Structures are given as C-alpha cells and as structure tokens.
Amino acid sequence: MLLRRYASRLSSASLSSVGEFLLRFVRTILLSRLLSPHDLGAAVALASILASCEMITDIGLEKFVMVTRADVRAQVVAAAWQISVGRAVVLAPLIVLGAPFLARAFGAGEEHALVAWIGLVPLIASFRNWRIVQIQQDYRYGPEAIANIGSRLAGVAVLLPAAALVQDARLMAISLVVEAAVAVVLSYLLAARERVGAVNPAIRREALRFGLPLMANGLGLATLKQMDQVIVANLFGLASLAEYSLALNLAIMPTSILQQIGAKLAIPFLLRAGPDAAGSAQAAQIVVLGTLVAAAVFTIPVGLALDQLVPAVYGPHYQVTAGFAALAMLVAFVRFSRGGPNMILLQHGQTARLTVGNLITGVGLLVGLLLALAFRRRESVLIGLLIGDLVSFLLFAGLLVRHLRVRAVLGHGAVLGAAVAFAATALWLGGGAGWWPRVLALAVSMPVIGIDAFVIYRRIVLPFAGRRRARQAPWDGAHGRQIRAPAVGQTVSAGHGD
Numbered sequence: 001m002l003l004r005r006y007a008s009r010l011s012s013a014s015l016s017s018v019g020e021f022l023l024r025f026v027r028t029i030l031l032s033r034l035l036s037p038h039d040l041g042a043a044v045a046l047a048s049i050l051a052s053c054e055m056i057t058d059i060g061l062e063k064f065v066m067v068t069r070a071d072v073r074a075q076v077v078a079a080a081w082q083i084s085v086g087r088a089v090v091l092a093p094l095i096v097l098g099a100p101f102l103a104r105a106f107g108a109g110e111e112h113a114l115v116a117w118i119g120l121v122p123l124i125a126s127f128r129n130w131r132i133v134q135i136q137q138d139y140r141y142g143p144e145a146i147a148n149i150g151s152r153l154a155g156v157a158v159l160l161p162a163a164a165l166v167q168d169a170r171l172m173a174i175s176l177v178v179e180a181a182v183a184v185v186l187s188y189l190l191a192a193r194e195r196v197g198a199v200n201p202a203i204r205r206e207a208l209r210f211g212l213p214l215m216a217n218g219l220g221l222a223t224l225k226q227m228d229q230v231i232v233a234n235l236f237g238l239a240s241l242a243e244y245s246l247a248l249n250l251a252i253m254p255t256s257i258l259q260q261i262g263a264k265l266a267i268p269f270l271l272r273a274g275p276d277a278a279g280s281a282q283a284a285q286i287v288v289l290g291t292l293v294a295a296a297v298f299t300i301p302v303g304l305a306l307d308q309l310v311p312a313v314y315g316p317h318y319q320v321t322a323g324f325a326a327l328a329m330l331v332a333f334v335r336f337s338r339g340g341p342n343m344i345l346l347q348h349g350q351t352a353r354l355t356v357g358n359l360i361t362g363v364g365l366l367v368g369l370l371l372a373l374a375f376r377r378r379e380s381v382l383i384g385l386l387i388g389d390l391v392s393f394l395l396f397a398g399l400l401v402r403h404l405r406v407r408a409v410l411g412h413g414a415v416l417g418a419a420v421a422f423a424a425t426a427l428w429l430g431g432g433a434g435w436w437p438r439v440l441a442l443a444v445s446m447p448v449i450g451i452d453a454f455v456i457y458r459r460i461v462l463p464f465a466g467r468r469r470a471r472q473a474p475w476d477g478a479h480g481r482q483i484r485a486p487a488v489g490q491t492v493s494a495g496h497g498d
Helices: 002-034 037-056 061-067 070-097 099-105 109-117 120-125 131-138 142-157 159-163 170-190 201-211 213-236 238-271 277-314 322-337 339-347 351-359 362-375 379-399 406-430 436-472
Strands: none
Touching (some): 002 159, 002 277, 037 109, 037 120, 037 170, 037 213, 037 238, 061 070, 061 131, 070 099, 070 109, 070 131, 070 201, 099 109, 109 170, 120 170, 131 142, 142 159, 201 213, 213 238, 213 362, 213 379, 238 277, 238 322, 238 339, 277 322, 277 339, 277 406, 277 436, 322 339, 322 379, 339 379, 351 379, 379 406, 406 436
C-alpha cells in the first residue's frame, strides 16, 4: 500500500520535471542545428550567466512556501511575492550594469549587449503566483506541471519563427523571455491566489531569515554548476564550450530532473515522518539512500552510451572521448548523490551547514583549473568537479551525524559507488571500442545495485512502514491497546479474541 501510494505521487510529481527536461532537450537540439558551434557556445554562455545570477540571489522562496504552516499560507504567498519582486528589481539593473564583465568572464565579450537584455527574464519571472508552488504540500502537482510545460513549450515554439529573423545567440534570449512571460500568466490562471489585506511583517522577516543564508549557498551552487564552463570557455573557446556543455548536460540533466522530482516527494515525506527521533532518522535515511540508488541506476546506462549519444543527437561535429564519458558518469553520480543530504539539511533549517557543504566544491574547481592549465584537456576540468563533489558529499555525511545513521549511508554508498566506478573504468579502458564492453559493464554493475537496493528495502523501508502503520492504528480504550489491521488473508473474529 505504501509503495503504491508513493508510486502514484511519483508519477504526478515527475510530470512537470520530465516535461521540462524533454522540452529543454528539444530546445538544445534545435539550437545545435540552427547555430554554428561558436554561436551555440555564446547561447550556452548566455544561459549560464542568467542561471548564475539567479542562483547567487536565490533565497529559497520555493522551499519556504512549501514548509510553512497551513494557517498562514496566504500571508506566506504574499510575502514571497513581495520579496521576489524586490529581488528582481535589484537583480535586473545589476545584470545590465555588469553585462560587459559577465560576458568577458564567460569568454563571450562581444555579446555584452545581449547579456544586458537577459535582465528582463528575472524581472518578468518575479511576478509569478507562488500559490502554484505552495499547493504541492498536498501533493497537487498538476497546476505547476501545466505551467512549466506550457512555458517551456512556448520557449521552444518561438525558436523557428525567430530563426527566420536572427541566427545567432539572440535566439536563446528570445526563448528565455517568452518562457518567463508565459509561466507567469499560467501561474495565475491555474492557481487561485488568496487575497490578504497587508503582509504581516513577521512573516516577511521569517522568509528572509530562512532565505538570506541561502544566498551564500547560491554562490556555492553557481560555482559548482557554472564556473567549470567559465574555465572551458576561457581556455578552449566558445566552440569547445558548446561541445563540453552539450555532453555534460546530457549526462547530468536526467539526474537533475530526478533530483527535482525527489525533492517534491521528499519534503512532504520528511515533514510527515512523525515527531519521534527514530522515525525522523529512518525517513531521512530512506531519502538519502533512495537518492544514492537512483543516482547509480540512471547514471550508468547514460554514461556508457554518452560518447555515442552526443554526435547522434547534436550532429557529427560534436564529439567526446570515452574518457570524457566515463568521468561525466562519475560526476553525475556523485552530484546526484549530494541531493539527499541537501534535502535533509534544508528540512531541518540548517541552511548555514548546507552553504558550507556546497561552497567546499570550490576546491575541486581550483584543482580542475590547475590541471587544465597543465595538461590543456577538458577532461581535467571533470576530474576537478569529481574531487569537489566527493569532498562535499563526505562533508555532508559528517554534518548529518545527528539526523541519521551515517555509517549505514556510507556503507551502501561505497557499494553503489563501486558499481558506478566499475562501469566507468570498463568504458575508459575499452576506449569506446564497440558495445560489448559496455554491455558487460552494465550486466555486472546493475545486479550489484539491485541487490543493495533490496537490502535497503528489507532493512530500512519495511521497518519504517511498519512503524508508521503502528502509529496510525486506532486506539482500543477498553483494552488499553492499539487496534492493528489484520495481515493479508487474516480474518477478524466476531469477539475480542481475549
């Protein structure tokens, strides 16, 4: 029953994220076919600049509106709207003023005028109706799914008519602006916003206390997700950035989508785990271990096929080596695995620790930069990313010692990581020659993951489900005990059975 319920919620939560992924994927394919590698690199730089600016100024409003009490929900939505608009009013002019510096940082100095125009995107997006996010507390994912998919579809649909007018990085800017505008309109059409007379200053202060520490975390995320592209663009050029970004996103994007789905399910799951420490710890352990299993299952097949997928999807002028694909597989696994600890720390409100754990990834970027300068290979940047993500994951494990059994997490993580490492090693040593080494790597690693997942289910998930059923069972006051539901196939006698 528990698995069936969460399978239903998973399918609902996944609709938006899967739709977004597919439409972003389609947009990237269209741009790769419409633009030259240099112009595609400029478009990638444009999207990366916007993403970096938004991450650095992210104050966690989506999480705040989901974890607050139901009795103040209208006030929370109103406060989030005010803060969102205020943030955008500050961010948009900063993007305009800093456009020359931002363009040069991403190796696209000639595109500085276009960078200034993307300041419109956060300004438009800030007017969204936050109620469409808040209703996901009750597992109502449909409205946001429609809004997200509809806006992404509009961003893709505008590309072909726009390509008749321009055939350079301006296509990306047009797509982003249209996408933001449609998302705002749909958020009001699909979710009714409850009116409030005036925003309670206490709620606004609570939102800022929750979110302001996350700005430093956003700096860490921007460093993690974008600064590697800065290194590649400046050392190897925009055409090389396009190839690097296409390949790495193909490896990481599916796991990013799964991480979004997991967060939508995990936060309500953790909030409903119960007040007792044992139940809370078990729930946290299920979230972290479930993230590890999902990371292993999805990164291995994508990584094994990556060097073949890139030219097949984007065109023969985009190529990556088997070594690049193997490293991308490892990076995707560790990065996805970090999502579980992130959610636990966020649910406990420990945003300062979350920030430290994400900022430490900068160590890997420094290593990657030094290796790239020494060896002049893009794979050096991936090695740096892998080191930074590993250090961050181990630090997160230490920070979670009060919330779950860290030794069990590290034990299962070692087994799953070994399976991924075996597949990556087989691909690297095989040099990408033929499919049989890939099939063998898949045949060896997947059963290991399956066995470990079964052990997790038997030792952790089933006891947790039993604990929840016992806690929810009705109380028999006459006999001073809980009335437990009969097991499958068991009949209930007419008497009390005493």
